[in-house]
Amino acid sequence: AQTVTQSQPEMSVQEAETVTLSCTYDTSESNYYLFWYKQPPSRQMILVIRQEAYKQQNATENRFSVNFQKAAKSFSLKISDSQLGDTAMYFCAFMKPARGGNEKLTFGTGTRLTIIP
């Protein structure tokens, strides 16, 4: 079974600064996906960024980027130029592809990020 660990329950950073959220995972699979999801207060969980394990290049989406270290089983999220709207719970998640079958997500416990004005 896969496990996902987020060791930072809470973080805070000044607006416009850069922050890095940590995630480690454990799996015996060689092909998988990793995700960062954002859950703003009282709002829907939305995808921030995804990484396919077979891709060596780190994924980026505007101000969001990841540092994917497959051998170390580490998947950190970097948020640059942080904005007040980035305040949310952030969840790291793992998925094993199943070619149209059950592709359930396994989540970490989350990091509550607060951006300070």
Next chain:
Amino acid sequence: DTGVSQDPRHKITKRGQNVTFRCDPISEHNRLYWYRQTLGQGPEFLTYFQNEAQLEKSRLLSDRFSAERPKGSFSTLEIQRTEQGDSAMYLCASIGFDRGGYEQYFGPGTRLTVT
């Protein structure tokens, strides 16, 4: 808004009562998931549908829980004889492909409080 809706958004019930939640996924998505999220935890997988077939259930889903997806469209999750330990956020998600990649689209959740 992800396009996945859930109803109700909040439900308060007394212990022992039955409750039913509804999820409407994005219409073209044939795979639908239910997750449960308790305070301070990430969502945990409960069950999964492909069209109308319920193909996998977690051991978290006791026999008091039942889920259906008639005609492969909306889904319902029923909890019978609710217990205080059932208090949680129940999330629904459907799978699609966006920007060339896999994504699960989540609904806003139904927050259940059992008193």
